[in-house]
Amino acid sequence: MYLKPAQRMPQKVAIAIGAHPDDIEFYMAGTLLMLKKAGYETHYLNLATGNCGSAEYNGPTTRSIRNTEARAAAKALGAVFHSAIADDLEILYNLELLRALAAVVRDVKPNVLLTHSPQDYMEDHTNTCRLAVTAAFARGMGNFKTVPARPAGDYEVTVYHAMPHSLRDGLRRRILPGAFVNTALVHKIKREALAAHKSQRAWLDVSQGLNSYLLAMEDLSLEVGRISKRFKHAEGWRRHLHCGFCKTETDTLRQALRRNYLVNKAYERDLETPAG
Numbered sequence: 001m002y003l004k005p006a007q008r009m010p011q012k013v014a015i016a017i018g019a020h021p022d023d024i025e026f027y028m029a030g031t032l033l034m035l036k037k038a039g040y041e042t043h044y045l046n047l048a049t050g051n052c053g054s055a056e057y058n059g060p061t062t063r064s065i066r067n068t069e070a071r072a073a074a075k076a077l078g079a080v081f082h083s084a085i086a087d088d089l090e091i092l093y094n095l096e097l098l099r100a101l102a103a104v105v106r107d108v109k110p111n112v113l114l115t116h117s118p119q120d121y122m123e124d125h126t127n128t129c130r131l132a133v134t135a136a137f138a139r140g141m142g143n144f145k146t147v148p149a150r151p152a153g154d155y156e157v158t159v160y161h162a163m164p165h166s167l168r169d170g171l172r173r174r175i176l177p178g179a180f181v182n183t184a185l186v187h188k189i190k191r192e193a194l195a196a197h198k199s200q201r202a203w204l205d206v207s208q209g210l211n212s213y214l215l216a217m218e219d220l221s222l223e224v225g226r227i228s229k230r231f232k233h234a235e236g237w238r239r240h241l242h243c244g245f246c247k248t249e250t251d252t253l254r255q256a257l258r259r260n261y262l263v264n265k266a267y268e269r270d271l272e273t274p275a276g
C-alpha cells in the first residue's frame, strides 16, 4: 500500500534492535538516549529472550526473569519496549523471524535504525544484524507479507551498525568506528539501564570471566572515547550504504546530534580506497 505524503510518519523515530537483553545497553543505549534528548521517540527490541543466560535457573524461568529485567531497562531508557521473538541461539536468518521483525519495523516506522555489527563474535548478533537490515529494506514492499500483517510505508530509514564485541570481528581483526557519539552526558542512565539486568552479573562472571558487566561496559565506553580523541565516553557506529534505505549520504545521527557526533576521518579516507 502506498501512503500519501500526509500519512507519512513522524521524522523523529529511532529503534535499537539487539540480539540479547543487555546488548543494547552495552553497544547502543547511549546513542538511543542522545536521540531521545534530541526529541526522538525511541524504541527498544531484543530479538531473543535471553533464556540461555543462566547457570542457576532453567530456560523458562530465565526467560521470565530476563523479560522483567529488559522491561525495566527499557523504562530506564525511556524507550518503548517490544517483546522478544526468539530464544537464544535460535536467531536464525529465516522467513518466520523476518516476517515478525518486518511487522515491528512497519509498526514503528523508524527513520534511524541501530543494530549490531555485520561482523561480530557470535551468530545471534550477526543474524540479528541481517534480519534488521532486511526488515528495514522491506518496509515499503507491499508484496512482502509480514506476520502480523502490516501495511508497507513510504519513508526513509538510515541504518547504523554498532561496534562488535571487543571491537574486533570474528577473525580477531580490529573494526574501526565510522563515527562516534558522545555518550558522557547520558552515561549514568545507560549504566542504570544495564544494571537492570541483575541476573547477568553472576552469569557473565561464570561464562565470560567479566568481573563486573558494569565495569566491562564502562571500559568499552572509555576505550571508544579514547579512539575518538574527543569524547570521554563514546559509542562507535558504521553507517550502512544508503541504497534502498535513504538518500545518498543521509547521515541522520549527524543531523540530530550535531556537536555530539564526530565522523572518523580515518575511516572516511579508507572508504575512498578501491577494494582489491
Ligand SMILES: [Zn+2]
Pocket (backbone or CB within 6 Å): 019, 020, 023, 124, 125
Ligand atoms: Zn548478545
